[in-house]
Amino acid sequence: MLTSNDPKYKEKLATVLDTLHSVKENEAFFFVDEMGPYRVKKYGGKALVEKGKSSTVPEFQKNKGSIHAVAALEAYTNQLTWRFIEHKDANAIISLFEQLKEKYRKKKQLYVTWDSISTHDAGLIHEWIEEVNQRADKQGHGVRFVIVPLPSRSQFLNVIESVFGGMKRAVIHNSDYPSKQAMITAVDQHFVDRNAYFEKNPKRVGKKIWDREAFDLRRLEGGLFKKM
Numbered sequence: 001m002l003t004s005n006d007p008k009y010k011e012k013l014a015t016v017l018d019t020l021h022s023v024k025e026n027e028a029f030f031f032v033d034e035m036g037p038y039r040v041k042k043y044g045g046k047a048l049v050e051k052g053k054s055s056t057v058p059e060f061q062k063n064k065g066s067i068h069a070v071a072a073l074e075a076y077t078n079q080l081t082w083r084f085i086e087h088k089d090a091n092a093i094i095s096l097f098e099q100l101k102e103k104y105r106k107k108k109q110l111y112v113t114w115d116s117i118s119t120h121d122a123g124l125i126h127e128w129i130e131e132v133n134q135r136a137d138k139q140g141h142g143v144r145f146v147i148v149p150l151p152s153r154s155q156f157l158n159v160i161e162s163v164f165g166g167m168k169r170a171v172i173h174n175s176d177y178p179s180k181q182a183m184i185t186a187v188d189q190h191f192v193d194r195n196a197y198f199e200k201n202p203k204r205v206g207k208k209i210w211d212r213e214a215f216d217l218r219r220l221e222g223g224l225f226k227k228m
Helices: 009-020 090-103 123-139 160-172 180-200
Strands: 027-039 066-074 080-085 109-113 144-147
Touching: 009 109, 027 080, 027 090, 027 160, 066 090, 066 160, 066 180, 080 090, 080 180, 090 109, 090 123, 123 144, 160 180
Parallel strands: 027 109, 109 144
Antiparallel strands: 027 066, 066 080
C-alpha cells in the first residue's frame, strides 16, 4: 500500500511539485537515492526453459561480495549520474554531489529531492552544501545546491526507484556473475546504454509526477492512504 504519515505531506509535496514544474534553463532537478546492496550470486527470475524442466537457484551460495551505488536522475533530460560506493553514508552522497557539481558546472542551481532517511539529514552533507553555496554567492558564479525533501515514507514519489527496478530486471535477474567487478561492469553498461537512448529519444522522467490532477492537494487529506 502507498502510505505516508508525514503531517506536512501536502506542504512538502506542493514544494516538490512547484519546484519541479518551475525549473529554469540554467537549473536542473534531480531525484537521488542509493541502490543496493545486491549480492553477487546466482539469481532467479523469469526465464525460458524447456518443457518439463525448471530453473533452480541454490539456497546456499559462496559469498562473492556485493555492490552498492548512489545515483541522481535529472528530471528533464532523463540522464542518470551514478557512482559505486563501499558504504551508504554522508561521504558517498557528497562524492555524488561533487560529481554533479562538475558535470553540471554550467548550471546555476541544482535542486535535489530524496527520501527522508537519517543519512540524507547528516550534518556533514548540510555543511558541505552551505560551504559550496556560500562560495558560489561570494564569487558570483558556480553551482548552488537546494534540497527539496520528499515527505517521509513516500518512496513511491522518488522516480529514480523505477530506474533501479528496470536495471534489476535487465541485469540482476537470472544472472550469475563470477565476480563483483563483473556485476559492476554489467550495471555500468546498462546505465550507459540507457543514457544514450534518452539522448537520442528525449523524454522527461516519470509520468504522474508531471500530472497536477494526480496530485490534487485539495483532495488529499494527508498522504496517500486507504481508510479502513
